[in-house]
Amino acid sequence: MYTKVLSEQCIACGLCQLKAPDIFEYDEDGIAYVKLDNNLGTKDIPLPLLAQFKDAYTACPTGAIVRSEVPFPKDNKK
Numbered sequence: 001m002y003t004k005v006l007s008e009q010c011i012a013c014g015l016c017q018l019k020a021p022d023i024f025e026y027d028e029d030g031i032a033y034v035k036l037d038n039n040l041g042t043k044d045i046p047l048p049l050l051a052q053f054k055d056a057y058t059a060c061p062t063g064a065i066v067r068s069e070v071p072f073p074k075d076n077k078k
């Protein structure tokens with residue numbers, strides 16, 4: 001499973017980092033990004049982190065967290 005945050009949809013609510021501190025981090029503006037791969041969506045989420053990923057994914061109020069079974073295209077960072 002691959003994931004990234006659509007920064008323009010993130011309202012910096014903070015839930016994803018609370019639910020999945022090993023996956024999500026905030027930039028200087030409080031906008032979340034995936035720290036596994038600097039929000040590229042190209043690194044497979046390690047199996048032990050999938051439970052916390054799902055918690056964060058379902059908790060995000062704006063749908064800013066997107067996921068895919070295949071890596072995201074590299075030219076489509078955010």
Ligand code: F3S
Binds near residue numbers: 010014016017
């Ligand atoms: Fe942003 Fe959603 Fe996380 S609004 S801070 S990506 S829970």
